Amino acid sequence: MKYILLILTFSLLFMGCADKNAFSKFKMQEDQELSATSLQGSKIKMGEDVEGIFSAIYLNDVYPNIYTVNEYFYVYLYLKEEKKMYDTNSLDEIKLTIKLNGKLPMKIKKLDAENKFSHLASVRSEWKRYYLVAFEKEEKNTINLVLETDQSSSDALTYQKGEE
Template sequence: MRYILTILTFSLLFLGCADKNAFSKFKMQPDQELSAASLQGSKIKIGENVEGIFSAIYLNKVYPNVYSVNEYFYVYLYLKDEKEMYNPNTLDEIKLTMRLNGKLPVKIKKLDAKNKFSHLASVNSEWRRYFLVAFEREDKSEINLVLETDQSSSDALTYQKDEE
């Protein structure tokens, strides 16, 4: 009888803890879940050398009620060499360009490391650069975002648009 009572006690202890694990503490807000599904990244290579990392979140999927007129991306990148992003409003020398289906952006806004989209990215740091980039609305259901430098380009980040 004592053995049965001991086994029953330990069984209840183990069964009582079975539904609690590390994932029960891991809760994401809906916009964070959508951004995790939309996040894509690519290495920027020159030959065999990795020169940086390019990541983007398609904001039209995350916030469809706010970002619907144009195509919007939250972009963050790390480059070994300092280069400036192409700005369509200035005539500066172009060192970095971003293209959506071959077209240049209509607006680029440089953001601080702590910004209103910081919670969407899994990693935020001072040594990355962050941008809000807008392109003209595309009619195609598949869009390709590419970052180009004067010597290389990233792989295309391909996003599927929702049917309207």
């Protein structure tokens, strides 16, 4: 009798879990799903020391109907030390540069922590800095995005451009 009760209890337990799982609670919009596949990150290292974290979303993959003329990235980073992003319109000393296939950007726009791309990133904080970065259109199908400081560098974030 107690074996039948034990089997019945486990059967009810497993049947109760069959229709629901953790993934049924995740409802993502299409752009969030695309950004999750496009999101890449890298540590910014100086020797063996980690100086920060660099993450980017390739917006041309997320919004292919909007970003068609140039290459656009939503970049967010955390650095231990305050650095200034290279500005193509300024002659200030370069402290932090971002390059796509070795080329500097045509435009960098600093964004607030809450911006029109915030929903694409799973984590938002006041400690990170957010940028919209635009580069001239690349002819190559494989593109490499690298962040460099005056003494350190991130690994290259490699993106495969979609078929056009």
